[in-house]
Every structure is written in structure tokens, then in C-alpha cells.
Amino acid sequence: MRQYLDFEKPVAELENKIAELRQMAQGGEGINIADEIAKLSDKADKQLRTAYAKLTPSQKVQVARHPQRPQALDYIRELLTDYMPLSGDRLGHEDKAIVGGLARFRGTAVVVIGTQRGTEMESRLEHNFGMPRPEGYRKAQRLVKLAGRFGLPILTFVDTSGAWPGIDAEARGQSEAIARSTDTFLRAPVPVIATIIGEGGSGGAVALAAGDRVLMLEHSIYSVISPEGAASILWRDPKQAGAAAEALKITAQDLERLKLIDGIIPEPLGGAQRKPQTAITSVGDAIAAELPALTVLEPAALVRQRREKFLAMGRDAQH
């Protein structure tokens, strides 16, 4: 069952009507419905195109968080071969909010790291809704170092509302784990391509996205704080989340303009959740296009360029 967002209601009505017509036809009523269906699909497409051509930042938030959007493990399954999941921080814990391991990407051996939200209640609990604990960030550090030692490029797929704000996470040093993860990525002597596939939630996301290239899917978001959080702190009114989403400049388009990301990957009409396969292939193509220019660089040059890229951010920021 397709889940519709509230601004997709007109599309939902049309598509429901199409489904009804199809059912009637199957019932053998004998009426010719092909024309009618074509007309309705055309109309639904137009509606979708109009809606998605001018998504507001808060609508983008809804799309980015859509439960049917492809997740890290979908990208891993579709884009990588020989995937060998690796586990554990070697300090006593394993965190399934962060998944990753060795694999091949279109022939090239890589290390892949991603945040996984889970799809139904059981897997959501298993992956802690994609909110990593310190052990997750320490597992990521271990994988980055492994990649560095063996010269394997690193691909990350980021989709998290943020690092887990729990007692256990704080007790085990969430701050340090995030800081050290960012440090480890910045020092990686191999190419790092990070893709924000859904929600890039604050420090919990940046810890996996300090890369040579940071790409964002067209309708993904990346923010220092959730619009809801900002609304209740800065506006003292949770109902102002829309205004906060606008003001915080969290869309891929805004962030490209601010030169904080390196590229935008187009999504199929109606968002990645409508045609996951198309979205995943586009992401693969975008990564494949970036990788060759990075793999030819000497490790020292790679790290230097990565540092310079981050150091340049904000120095010439314009409105």
C-alpha cells in the first residue's frame, strides 16, 4: 500500500479512482476503461509534477522522512555486490543503527557504512530507528581505519534523525564518539563519498558525512537541528516548525547554494519512495561519476583537499 503525504491528497484521490476502475474492469463489467484510466493517470502525473516542482521546506521534511523511502540496506543490496557485513566496536558493543562492511561497487572493492532506520516495528527496534549509540560511531571509525589500511574507498549512506539521546549513550561517551568519528573520516587516506538519502540529523549525521564529496538526494534534508526542535527553542512554539524549516535552510537546493554540499542527485517524479529502484540507480550513477577523480589522488593530497574544502565553508557565504 502506498502511503500518501497530506499534500499528495489530490494525487491519492486520482490514483484510488484508477484502482477502482481497474477492479471494476476485472469484475468483467465489459466497459472500456482504458481511455478513462489514461486520462486519470495523466492528471495524477500532472498533479504530482506540480506539487513536487515547488515543495516547501516543510514538505521536503515529510518526503525526506517518508517511511517508504529506500534505506541504507536497500542501497547496499541494489548497488553493491559481495557485501560482507561487519560488526562491533571491539569495545564491548554492537550497534545495528549503523550497518556496514566490505563490498564491491560496480567492481571496485569498497567499505560501506550507513544508518538504517528499519521498516516495520521489529526491524525499527533492532536498528533503534536509525539513531546510533556511541558504539555505532566507534564501529564506523573502525571501518574507516580498515578502509584506510587497505586503500578501499568509503561510501556512506546517511539517514538519521540524529544520534540517540539516551542515558546509556551518554554514559558511554556519545560526544566523544561523534567527535572522534568526524576526526577519523577527515583523516581517512582514501576517498570518502557521503550521500544524504533521507534525513541528515545534526551531529549524528555529520559524524558520517565529513567526506570528499557530500551528495544529497533532491528531496533530502540536512540540518543542525530538527525544524520541530528549532521551533520550540527559538520560537517557543512547536507549531512554527514550518517557519523554522524555511529559516534554517535545510534543503539540498539551499545547501548547494551555500556551498556546503557538493551535488544534488535527482529523484524520480514524486520522490524516491515512488520509484526506489530509479532513485537507487541515480545514486549509484552519481557515486560512479565522482569516484574516479578521487581515486587518482595521493592520500596526502586527498586529505589536504578535504580539509581545505571544509575550511573554506562559510568564509564567503552570501544571503
Added chain:
Amino acid sequence: MSWLTEYVRPKIRGFLKREVPDNLWTSCESCSQMILVRDLERAHKVCPHCGYHMRPTAMERLAWTFDNGEFTRIELPKVPTDPLNFRDSKKYSDRLKDQRNRSHLDESMVVAHGEIGGHAAVVAVMAFEFMAGSMGTALGEAFIAACRLAILQKAPLIVFTSSGGARMQEGMLSLMQMPRTTIGVEMLNDAQIPYIVVLTNPTTGGVSASFAMLGDIQIAEPQALIAFAGPRVIQDTVREKLPEGFQRAEYLLEHGMIDRVVKRGDLPRELALVIGLLTAGRAMSSIPTPGTEAA
């Protein structure tokens, strides 16, 4: 590095020698007991009754840290003001103006150099009095400037942290200060410059999850709140009673996240000691650290 060649050196000596009337009283923020203001200032804002460490200004901190209270502030890089044209209940640019007038500071970090126990040192202090010590582009640039100054002077960098976290009014530019300040720490590491963090109350959010947790030595003042997510956020998420002393300096010490908890009055001596020990190995500095040069 134009900021280094162009910087002016305002000498700030005896900046804090204000006359306080002998009969002025205040009360402790923690135990509520009455204290003579003069006594409180002499005790560097530590309550003589309960030992509670009250929050100092950034300028007070500098004066207490350097020998004889003498130091030289450096001018910090200028950054674009209000890059997002941000407005909540108030325009961010107006908020900045207000804060500047009220705090007599340009931003939420002050950087100075001088001597601690006779050792040359660079000190960066976060000013909680300026927008809750929040981290925006200016703070990131100030921290990187402090790192560069320390490398140039071959002197250790000591940072006093106190921050509510990211400067939300700068959106993603504030988040990007996490990798940017981390790069500053990496430059120190690569140059084998000691980097000492003193965590003070409170240090949370993006600051604690970046340069504040990457020190060669991690010190904290007693009772300081040090957290990634603040206690209220955690309470709202897990709906459990938080443990006694949760996220306080002593709790972090017990959980292996910091090296030492040091009373404010002992800090200058501790810092001098640590600097003396870490810089005693200078003869080794020609040997590259494994891993850093491989990059």
C-alpha cells in the same frame, strides 16, 4: 593567514581591577548563603561555603589563567554576519548587535597568549555570556585562528569550553563548525602541539561532540554539566529517572570520558604542570606520529 600579519595587539593588563566596596554582599547560586562580593571575587567565583563554581566571564577566565593576569588578546578573523538572513522572533543581526553591546565582546570566543607558570601558552575561552557560548562561523574561525597561533608560537593550546551547542541561527553553517574545528585539532596533532581542554559548566551539543572532546588531556571543573544531549531532551526521550549526578564532571570521570576533575583554584598550577610535562618530550618532535604522515 592574513589575520596573523594584520592583527593588532591590545595589551590588556589589570583589566579586571575594579574597586569593589567592602560591604557589598551577594548570595551563592547553589547554597544561597550570603558571601561578600570581595571574597567571592578573590575566590574566583567559587562559593566559600559549598564550593559551587559560579560562571565567570571570558575575560575573568583569561585573567585567572595567565601568570599575574597578563595576556595579549589577538584580533579574530571577521566573518560574514547573518549569512542566512535569519529571523525567529527577532532578527539574528539585531540579536548579535544586542549581544555585542551587552557583553563588550565580538563573539563567543576570546583568544589570547601569554605565560602559564612561565610556559608560553595560547588560551581560547568560550564566552557563555555571548549567546550561551553557541558555535557559529565566527567561533569556528576563532578556534582555527587559536590553533594556528599555537602552531606558529610552538606553544600549547588550552581551550576553556562552555556552550549550549550550535548557533541555530546559522543553520548548517553552524553544524559545519564541527568538522572545521576538528580540522583545527588535527593541525595541532600533526604539529605535535599539546591541546588541553578544560570543560566548564555547561558544555553540550555540537561543541562537546567536536573540539571539546578531542583534547590530549581532558580536564573538567567540578560539577560541570558535560553532555551531547541535554538532560531535558533525554528525560523527554527515555522517560526514566536520570541517575544521580548524571552528565556531571564526576560522572564523566567515573565513566572514563575525562582525565581529571580540577577545582578552579588549582587550575593554573595544574595547567603549568601538564604543559611542563608534555613539552618536556620536545626532543622527540622530529619523529612523525605513525598514521598522520601516512595520510
